[in-house]
Amino acid sequence: MSTQVPEQVEDESSAESVSPGKQKRDQKKRERAQRIQEQREAEAAEKARSEDDTYHLKVFRYDPEVPEKQEPRFDDFYVPYKQGMTVLDALMWARDHYDSSLTFRHSCRQAICGSDALFVNGSQRLGCKTQLSDLAEPVRIEPLPHADVVKDLVVDMEHFYDQMEAVEPYFQTNSLPDGELDEQRQTRENREKVKMSTRCIWCSACMSSCNIAAGDNEYLGPAAINKAYRFAMDEREGEDMKQRRLEILEQEHGVWRCQTQFSCTEVCPKDIPLTEHIQELKREAIKNNLKFW
Amino acid sequence: MYEHDVIVVGAGGAGLRAAIAAHEEGADVAIVSKLHPVRSHTGAAEGGINAALREADSWEDHAYDTMKGSDYLADAPAAETLCKDSPKETIKLEHWGMAFSRDDDGRVSQRPFGGLSFPRTTYAGAETGHQLLHTMYEQLVKRGIKVYDEWHVTRLAVSDEERPEDRTCHGIVAYDVQTGKIEGFRARNGVILATGGLGQVYDHTTNAVANTGDGVAMAYRAGVPMEDMEFIQFHPTTLPSTGVLITEGVRGEGGILYNENGERFMFEYGYANNLGELASRDVVSRAELTEVNEGRGIEDEYVHLDMRHLGEERIIDRLENIIHLSEDFEGVNPLDAPMPVKPGQHYAMGGVETDENGETCITGLYAAGECACASVHGGNRLGGNALPELIVFGKRAGHHAAGKDMETAKITTGKVGDYEEAELESPVQLGEVGIGEDVVADGGAAADAGASASGADLVQRAVEDERETIDALLEKEDGIQHAEIRERVQKSMTRNVNVFREEEALKDALRDIREARELYQDVYVGDKSRTFNTDLLQTLETRNILDIAEGITLGALARNEFRGAHWRKEYQERRDEEWLKHTLLSWNDGEPELWYKPVILEGENKTYEPKVRSY
Ligand SMILES: Cc1cc2nc3c(=O)[nH]c(=O)nc-3n(C[C@H](O)[C@H](O)[C@H](O)COP(=O)(O)OP(=O)(O)OC[C@H]3O[C@@H](n4cnc5c(N)ncnc54)[C@H](O)[C@@H]3O)c2cc1C
Ligand code: SF4
Ligand code: FES
Numbered sequence: 001m002s003t004q005v006p007e008q009v010e011d012e013s014s015a016e017s018v019s020p021g022k023q024k025r026d027q028k029k030r031e032r033a034q035r036i037q038e039q040r041e042a043e044a045a046e047k048a049r050s051e052d053d054t055y056h057l058k059v060f061r062y063d064p065e066v067p068e069k070q071e072p073r074f075d076d077f078y079v080p081y082k083q084g085m086t087v088l089d090a091l092m093w094a095r096d097h098y099d100s101s102l103t104f105r106h107s108c109r110q111a112i113c114g115s116d117a118l119f120v121n122g123s124q125r126l127g128c129k130t131q132l133s134d135l136a137e138p139v140r141i142e143p144l145p146h147a148d149v150v151k152d153l154v155v156d157m158e159h160f161y162d163q164m165e166a167v168e169p170y171f172q173t174n175s176l177p178d179g180e181l182d183e184q185r186q187t188r189e190n191r192e193k194v195k196m197s198t199r200c201i202w203c204s205a206c207m208s209s210c211n212i213a214a215g216d217n218e219y220l221g222p223a224a225i226n227k228a229y230r231f232a233m234d235e236r237e238g239e240d241m242k243q244r245r246l247e248i249l250e251q252e253h254g255v256w257r258c259q260t261q262f263s264c265t266e267v268c269p270k271d272i273p274l275t276e277h278i279q280e281l282k283r284e285a286i287k288n289n290l291k292f293w
Numbered sequence: 294m295y296e297h298d299v300i301v302v303g304a305g306g307a308g309l310r311a312a313i314a315a316h317e318e319g320a321d322v323a324i325v326s327k328l329h330p331v332r333s334h335t336g337a338a339e340g341g342i343n344a345a346l347r348e349a350d351s352w353e354d355h356a357y358d359t360m361k362g363s364d365y366l367a368d369a370p371a372a373e374t375l376c377k378d379s380p381k382e383t384i385k386l387e388h389w390g391m392a393f394s395r396d397d398d399g400r401v402s403q404r405p406f407g408g409l410s411f412p413r414t415t416y417a418g419a420e421t422g423h424q425l426l427h428t429m430y431e432q433l434v435k436r437g438i439k440v441y442d443e444w445h446v447t448r449l450a451v452s453d454e455e456r457p458e459d460r461t462c463h464g465i466v467a468y469d470v471q472t473g474k475i476e477g478f479r480a481r482n483g484v485i486l487a488t489g490g491l492g493q494v495y496d497h498t499t500n501a502v503a504n505t506g507d508g509v510a511m512a513y514r515a516g517v518p519m520e521d522m523e524f525i526q527f528h529p530t531t532l533p534s535t536g537v538l539i540t541e542g543v544r545g546e547g548g549i550l551y552n553e554n555g556e557r558f559m560f561e562y563g564y565a566n567n568l569g570e571l572a573s574r575d576v577v578s579r580a581e582l583t584e585v586n587e588g589r590g591i592e593d594e595y596v597h598l599d600m601r602h603l604g605e606e607r608i609i610d611r612l613e614n615i616i617h618l619s620e621d622f623e624g625v626n627p628l629d630a631p632m633p634v635k636p637g638q639h640y641a642m643g644g645v646e647t648d649e650n651g652e653t654c655i656t657g658l659y660a661a662g663e664c665a666c667a668s669v670h671g672g673n674r675l676g677g678n679a680l681p682e683l684i685v686f687g688k689r690a691g692h693h694a695a696g697k698d699m700e701t702a703k704i705t706t707g708k709v710g711d712y713e714e715a716e717l718e719s720p721v722q723l724g725e726v727g728i729g730e731d732v733v734a735d736g737g738a739a740a741d742a743g744a745s746a747s748g749a750d751l752v753q754r755a756v757e758d759e760r761e762t763i764d765a766l767l768e769k770e771d772g773i774q775h776a777e778i779r780e781r782v783q784k785s786m787t788r789n790v791n792v793f794r795e796e797e798a799l800k801d802a803l804r805d806i807r808e809a810r811e812l813y814q815d816v817y818v819g820d821k822s823r824t825f826n827t828d829l830l831q832t833l834e835t836r837n838i839l840d841i842a843e844g845i846t847l848g849a850l851a852r853n854e855f856r857g858a859h860w861r862k863e864y865q866e867r868r869d870e871e872w873l874k875h876t877l878l879s880w881n882d883g884e885p886e887l888w889y890k891p892v893i894l895e896g897e898n899k900t901y902e903p904k905v906r907s908y
Contacts, residue, residue: 063822063824064824065822065823065824066821066822082534083534083623083624084532084533084534084535084622084623084624084625085534085624086534086535086621086622089534089535095776096776096780097776099819100774100775100776100818100819100820100828101819101820101822101826101828103820103825103826103827103828104827106502107328107332107334107501107502107503108332108334108336108337108501108502109501109502109535109536109537109622110337110535110537110618110622111621112336112337112420112423113328113331113332113333113334113336113337113501114331114332115328115332128535128622129621129622131621131624133624150471150824150825151822151824151825152825154825157329161329165434169431169434170389170390170431170432170434170435171389171390171428171431173390176388180381180384180385181346181380181381181384182384183384183387183399183400183401184387184388185395185398185399185400186395186399187395187399188395188396188397188399191392191393191394191395194392195392195418198392198424198427199420199423201331201336201423202329202331231390234390236390237390
């Protein structure tokens with residue numbers, strides 16, 4: 001297992017040869033280009049819409065049990081547009097008015113249950129949090145890449161859950177106060193430090209966007225590492241626990257696999273700075289002199 | 294058939310707490326949930342958890358506020374239990390690592406909330422429910438408690454004695470969403486329902502798509518009465534296209550409501566000359582709807598909530614998440630334009646009748662959380678009182694079902710003691726279609742299993758009944774689809790049984806529900822696949838929506854007074870001499886029966902005398 005580690009370090013250093021500052025600038029540039037592109041697309045869509053107030057969806061269909069759907073295909077749906085309409089609204093409309101077998105997960109409709117991460121016009125997004133008016137037509141809706149499709153837009157989440165649960169994703173401490181009404185205090189700064197990491201809604205958009213995860217099925221992935229970060233950085237767990245958590249993260253398929261490509265951070269609907277968290281854990285690991293275990 | 298000591302149906306805050314409690318008692322417990330636990334709607338709660346944690350505060354004050362807020366329709370033993378247990382249950386969450394917001398001294402932060410005499414709402418930013426749900430799920434993982442996730446529970450396996458009070462619940466039947474398998478789950482000790490809200494009875498709600506009231510409807514058909522169903526809380530500021538909630542904080546900071554003519558109607562039309570936009574939820578909701586009904590709404594649907602005058606800096610500082618909500622879900626940037634808002638269904642005070650230990654009148658059947666009615670909230674729930682209900686009563690139900698000795702409950706369940714039969718005239722027949730002809734009502738009770746049938750036999754029998762029902766739905770080649778029936782009921786409920794309730798409109802709703810029930814006889818499922826068939830599941834949920842809509846409307850028609858969230862045009866006052874009682878609706882094998890039982894205002898040390906609910 002440890003033979004893999006040097007390789008990881010090499011990858012890491014080659015990534016480092018491009019300075020973080022430049023990476024960030026490139027990142028910004030990419031984002032700007034993308035924004036302009038998106039704007040252009042949105043304008044085109046606006047034009048199409050003024051001609052005809054419907055949205056054209058192209059939706060991925062597949063059902064292993066239904067003969068016509070065993071071969072994956074795309075279906076076209078034309079959905080009447082209403083101000084504020086999201087991709088999820090459009091899918092629900094299409095299902096309720098055209099084809100009741102159109103299948104996708106959804107529940108809260110407000111970006112908190114994490115059920116409806118989809119691949120929309122080529123990127124991972126929550127259907128409920130994506131305004132149709134921000135998208136170019138036809139709106140292409142596919143299941144999350146790098147996951148097994150169960151049916152239509154539904155993917156198998158088991159692997160994602162397994163990774164989330166592999167990092168001892170629960171609070172562990174030896175310093176609880178005795179009284180059942182006594183609080184275990186935490187500084188505001190520390191709470192602030194873990195705040196973003198606690199916002200994860202387990203949508204798995206990040207995992208789906210990650211090239212490393214696509215190539216290494218055992219890689220913990222950004223969300224699970226972020227979950228571990230949430231505890232490792234929580235001062236209430238104490239130093240011993242932190243040590244233990246870093247050991248888990250240092251394993252072959254842990255933090256060192258990350259090649260700082262930022263794709264997870266770009267798609268996270270909760271704006272969690274995933275790549276930064278992973279980088280910070282790498283630094284912590286080095287600090288703890290655990291790197292060559 | 295699967296078998297466990299305790300089966301918990303639902304994995305929101307209430308279900309998770311119940312499972313952990315049963316596990317603490319050494320029971321072999323499993324959760325069966327149609328959603329993966331972290332997808333539950335508990336995650337959407339923003340505001341906080343009420344708990345009397347500070348020296349200057351006391352559970353007695355919290356109980357007083359709760360009883361007053363309930364408009365004296367909560368049962369004191371339940372409300373007092375809530376307030377007494379909430380502090381230690383809230384701190385337990387903290388000991389489990391929940392990321393509460395913190396004060397400078399490192400203690401958990403608390404904030405003021407409407408109707409509370411002390412700032413005791415303990416919170417984690419604007420995402421208290423999310424933090425609570427995930428913290429609790431972490432504890433579940435830690436304990437290795439089994440979760441059957443994406444298993445949709447379709448019916449309870451209950452014995453078929455004549456009186457519900459003599460029946461026993463032996464388990465449940467569930468449908469595996471991924472594979473279409475129908476399986477029995479035998480519960481050696483008990484089944485706990487924790488299925489959450491029922492907002493999908495309305496077409497505009499802050500609730501999730503999964504909140505279809507399944508637990509309430511399943512228990513109802515198995516013989517447990519639905520209690521106080523007419524009490525529905527509406528929230529005045531929800532976004533029109535999705536029902537996403539815009540916090541009271543916007544009005545608290547100075548946000549203003551305008552109608553189509555740009556008039557500040559809360560003042561100009563005298564709805565609340567003193568408090569204006571800050572009046573209580575029900576007053577503001579009614580004002581908004583009056584504006585729309587009188588033709589001063591925007592697009593005949595909503596009003597505007599404007600906060601631009603607060604200035605960008607202040608808005609970003611205090612209400613930043615509102616900018617995101619409005620942009621993401623309504624496509625409106627509130628820094629540039631007013632936000633469209635309208636009232637939306639938010640919370641069900643009523644539900645499965647239970648006592649303060651979470652037990653129903655059927656042996657071995659429990660309920661906790663929003664689906665249950667103990668009753669803690671009576672006629673109106675205070676903000677911040679639902680989350681403590683999940684952890685307090687979830688735990689008690691879990692302990693009880695696992696066999697822990699509990700103090701004998703003071704609240705009675707089922708038709709015992711001094712209950713009273715109601716007289717109510719309905720314009721249409723209620724309940725099961727075709728009853729009295731040759732139709733046997735489709736209950737939860739596994740009929741004809743014979744007196745000597747074992748628990749396992751009963752569960753097996755229920756599984757077979759369910760297979761028949763589902764096969765029939767899937768085999769039917771044409772007819773009407775659930776979406777059309779659901780939409781009709783939801784629209785009628787929103788039109789007729791909203792913040793305004795008038796006799797004629799309520800009767801119209803009953804007629805519409807009847808019509809929908811008849812249409813449902815002809816329902817068919819377009820999707821014939823056994824794999825992830827959401828079409829089938831929604832069809833089953835629609836059935837539940839029908840029963841619940843009828844329960845809400847009947848209660849609203851019967852209660853001819855104005856109490857808490859229940860407003861009646863013809864009766865503009867609270868009528869204590871007649872109405873200090875709960876409404877209960879029993880399925881009665883398909884011929885619903887309405888009855889009443891008195892509210893309990895006697896607490897541990899005092900009696901809560903009804904006073905005017907003014908703030
Ligand atoms: C937007 C919003 C904000 C809120 N804010 C607050 C607040 O600040 N403070 C407060 O105290 N309260 C608040 N509430 C109310 C409170 O959040 C809810 O009442 C509470 O979370 C409900 O929890 P629950 O565990 O009962 O149900 P839920 O969390 O809804 O869970 C229900 C569970 O049951 C399962 N289920 C349902 N039907 C079936 C079936 N047929 N088979 C199998 N499983 C099933 C689901 O999968 C789910 O896991 C808010 C509510 C909303 C909607
Ligand atoms: S980290 Fe972000 S993208 Fe990844 S699962 Fe969590 S919320 Fe989704
Ligand atoms: S539906 Fe819940 S996150 Fe989109």
